[in-house]
Amino acid sequence: MPDSWRTEKLLNIVSWESNSQxxxxxxxxxxxxxxxxFIQNRDYENDSYxxxxxxxxxxxxxxxxxxxxxxxxxxxxxRYGIEGAFNVALGKINVLYPNCQEYVRSFLESDGIYSYLxxxxxxxxxxxxxxxxxxxxxxxxxxENSLLRYQEDIHQIRETILLNNSExxxxxxxxxxxxPMLMNGQATIED
Numbered sequence: 001m002p003d004s005w006r007t008e009k010l011l012n013i014v015s016w017e018s019n020s021q022x023x024x025x026x027x028x029x030x031x032x033x034x035x036x037x038f039i040q041n042r043d044y045e046n047d048s049y050x051x052x053x054x055x056x057x058x059x060x061x062x063x064x065x066x067x068x069x070x071x072x073x074x075x076x077x078x079r080y081g082i083e084g085a086f087n088v089a090l091g092k093i094n095v096l097y098p099n100c101q102e103y104v105r106s107f108l109e110s111d112g113i114y115s116y117l118x119x120x121x122x123x124x125x126x127x128x129x130x131x132x133x134x135x136x137x138x139x140x141x142x143x144e145n146s147l148l149r150y151q152e153d154i155h156q157i158r159e160t161i162l163l164n165n166s167e168x169x170x171x172x173x174x175x176x177x178x179x180p181m182l183m184n185g186q187a188t189i190e191d
Contacts, residue, residue, distance in 0.1 A: 004143035013139065014104060016131035017092040018071075019060045019085060028052045036061060037084030041070055044079050047169070059085040060092060064162060065155070067093040067105050069117075075129040076117030078109045081162050091129065099147045102154035107139055 001007075028035060028051075035052040036059070042049060053059075061084060062068060068079040068090045079090065086092060093108065095101045107113060116137070121129045141147070181187040 001140065002143070006141050007138050008141050010104075010107075010134050010137040010139050011131070013095065013097050013100060013141070014134070015094045015096060016134060017060055017094055018130075019088060019090070019092070020058060021088040022053050026053050037082065039068070039082050039084045039086045039090065041073055041079075041087075041089050043082055053085060055085070061085050062092060065101070065158065067095070067101065067108065069093060069108065069129065071129040074118070075121050076114045078105060078114075080105070080158070081165070091131075099144070099151040100141075102151045102158070103142070103147055104139070106154065113137065 022038075027038065029049075031037075031052060034055055036055040038051040038053040039062070040049075040051065055061075063083050064081050066080065068086055069092075070077040070079065070089065071091050072089045093104065095104050108117075117129055117133055120133045120136075142150070178187065182189070
């Protein structure tokens with residue numbers, strides 16, 4: 001390991017944040033002023049069940065680039081890309097040092113760390129990842145220059161991925177609108 005690099009306990013450079021679960025009676029299924037997207041694990045696989053809840057001061061929210069991690073189900077899976085308030089099945093990893101976010105995300109996404117986190121919470125009848133599962137992890141921290149370059153490069157790649165995903169969703173919506181019209185003759189394509 002280079003002299004300018006160091007090893008830290010993961011919980012020295014990140015903090016764990018959980019959120020509360022509002023009652024289902026407060027859920028709505030279309031955007032509305034004063035409401036925020038309620039992010040659930042399933043939203044990362046399928047966008048069909050968007051849910052919104054009242055935005056209150058006691059809710060923790062995330063932006064598209066914040067790090068979320070599954071606490072239940074496929075515990076240890078790292079998530080990003082949706083803005084809103086997250087439900088109790090997700091935990092937020094707050095990175096405490098500048099220019100470390102993408103490095104920490106990559107560390108958590110690595111196969112070995114995922115396996116450790118997933119397996120470390122399987123002892124109970126319902127897998128539940130929490131801060132204590134992170135307590136045993138150490139992370140190698142590169143020098144500041146390397147961290148900055150990594151942050152800039154990987155963040156740009158993730159921005160491109162999110163932009164491409166958004167464009168794909170727009171194309172899918174256009175296809176789903178246009179295809180039935182073409183099939184029933186309401187629209188035609190001219191040469």
